[in-house]
Amino acid sequence: MGDQSTGWLPDPMSTFAGEVDTLFYFTLYVSTIIFVAVMAAMVYFGIRYRRRSETEVPEFVRESRILETTWVVVPTILVMIVFTWGFKVFVDLQTAPPDSYEITVRGAQWFWEFQYDTGVTSANELYVPVNRPIKLRMTGSDVLHSFFIPAFRVKMDVIPNRYTSVWFEAIEIGTYQVFCTEYCGTNHSAMLATVHVVSQEDFDAWMVAQDQDLPPAELGERLFRQYTCVVCHVDTSVGPNLAGIFGSERELTDGSTVIADEDYLLESIVNPSAKVSSGYGLQMPATFGTMSQKQLDGLIAYIKTL
């Protein structure tokens, strides 16, 4: 991944990340200087004026108007500088250039889905061309999520029934981490995605490759990974291991049994709470119901091969 961090922040990889960083370090250093000075004064006074005898009573010290005025005025000035600066950066972060390339983002428990102008969709893998402003129009399908790319210094909440947006322009080819930063349930910490910043040619080539038809089982394998089915069904035991499930007899929480045929698998994916396998909870989200028939066929074909 391209997220290297040498200091406090990951290396800046978008056009305005550098500006955010300068502001961050300015605030950090000014704060540190003041903090160290105040602590030094505290330690110095603490040693110099430690109590030498229990009967000692110090003299009254008159408060100094000049000192008091200084320490109200100086911080106020500093803070106003930082505020105005922060305001400027904020406005830059808010205003996407008019020629931005738009991608639609959908946040759902617990994956990110990206839809491009060509109709191509991908999950948890975002491809963008380098050196080109990208605007993400984002909405959610269930609860709140938040879309965060540390290397680009962008973050925005994703809200159901409403569009929010972020924009960025990546300056270097590479792959970068996406996090969900608004708590959204069981797999919140697995709601990750990768941004692939590629050259315009590679981007176009990728787009063409997406349009080609894969054999269903291969498509299914990819979706199984991208839509985070692996997180519950392979990496952890939140959901049952699906190996050999096709054609087997499944016991349900209500005590009945069913044969896991294709219809059962389809129903399990689209409407997981309809038939719940015994020994498991209701963690599987209903968000996969919005997948296309082709995608669902692919998933089922893949599960049959397990």
Add this chain to the structure above:
Amino acid sequence: MSATAQDASINFLNYDKSLKSWLFTKDHKRIGLMYLVAVSIAFLAGGILALLVRLELLGPGETIMGPDQYNQSFTLHAVLMVFAFIIPAVPAVFGNFVLPLQLGAKDVAFPKLNLASFYIYLIGVVIAMSALLVGRIDGGWTFYAPYSERVGDSILYVTTGVFVMGFSSILTGLNFIVTVHKMRAPGLTWNRLPLFVWSIYATAIVQVLATPVIGITMVLLFLERFLSIGIFDPALGGDPVLFQHFFWFYSHPAVYIMILPAFGIVSDLIGTFSRHRVSGYLFVALSSVAIAFLGFLVWGHHMFVSGQSATSSIVFSLLTYLIGIPTGVKVLNWVTTLYKGSISYKTPMLYALMFLFTFSIGGFTGVMVGVLGIDIHLHDTYFVVAHFHYVMMGGSVIAGLGALHYWWPKMTGRMYNERLGKIAATLVFFGFNLTFFPQFIMGSRGMPRRYYDYLPEFQQMHQLSTYGSWVLGVGLFMILGYLLMSLKTGKKAPSNPWGALTLEWTHTTPLPHPHNFTQTPVVVRGPYDYHLVPEMFENAAEDGSVKSVHDVSQPAS
């Protein structure tokens, strides 16, 4: 002296030792102690959960629990710490115990109401915790809609509990406001009030004005749930961002319920242990009240990336600074109080100085997250987690520990072990910083909060943080241990072990029953005017305690 030797052996603790006399007491001192026991239990439970959460994060993936247990653990940790511990802790424990004493009053204005608030608080806690019996507590202490509404009925128990606890907070606040206005001893003018009183007064204002809003929010959640009218849930046509506005409209001022009393404590501690008038007394006093009011206007700074309008974000950011400045100036005032003072390093003072260190870091990082452009990156990362722990734990809890050691002799009649006290304070200091400082670093590198699992590059920082939590844990358990021990084996406390000048030390010793003062005190000087009574310290003992208290505290003429 009107008090005879025989009277002196009877005090508020031992005049009647039956359980009933405790449960039905209207004595503010006993109520304060009952609160102390209750919030300590909440703190212990919340603390153990915190240790478990940190242990889980020792390595990526599953360490000791699965994702669902983890999510419930951090939620329960936060709910306990915020609603059952820190909001009631300082105002209800020390406010109850100390406020009437510092005012020279025989009790709070409405003693029965005071007892009622205690039981309302207990009922609230029980309701909230019964959620564990019906389901899970999930969604974080912020209960953001619509997630919290999908968790199930159990969340309604929590919100009802919070709603009920809110009433306790409101009633306590009202009681204190009236007490401060009506029950001050003769001569105790507003500019002679100890700063602790000022801060409790400011806190009470926030309690009374802000708490109803969380009540309303919880009622709206209820209505949405049972009548299916869309308020917050987008699936019903509601607006989840509205919930955040409601929530923070209470919860930001609530931050001041947590921190303002700490300002008061630290002022009293620094004044006492440096035998010096707190520099900028008037500023420190009035700015607390100003902060209490301004605190209502900055809630939107929690929502810079929530989808609220850019204009609101800008206004909220600006107002946040306005409130930051007086807070910073207070720190400078405390430091200058040390100048030319006579500084004694008893355990409570160690906590006060520790507070200056940790709270300042909390304050500066607060400025950083208040800067719009930077907050976009830092919001909802561990940077914020570290920031608010530096404010709430490094601020309120550290000050609270100082207060506990400071008033312990008054509360229990016993001295704690000073040496163990200093060792524990050192452990708390290093443990605390080791736990939370690495979180600033991983947060600014992008580590999001409320994550069960994390990428390998964050492991080093997580490990440091977990090790720190162990040191901190040892320090805190040590305090629990030696304080409990002191009840049995502690030295009998002298009447004024710290040589303090406020009324609870100078006029009541030992704390009698049924009234706080055998005769109404008359106040002739400010709470920290050490330079006016040098003769009081002429016979000070080796440990700094002052014997002939009544001689100097009587009216001069």
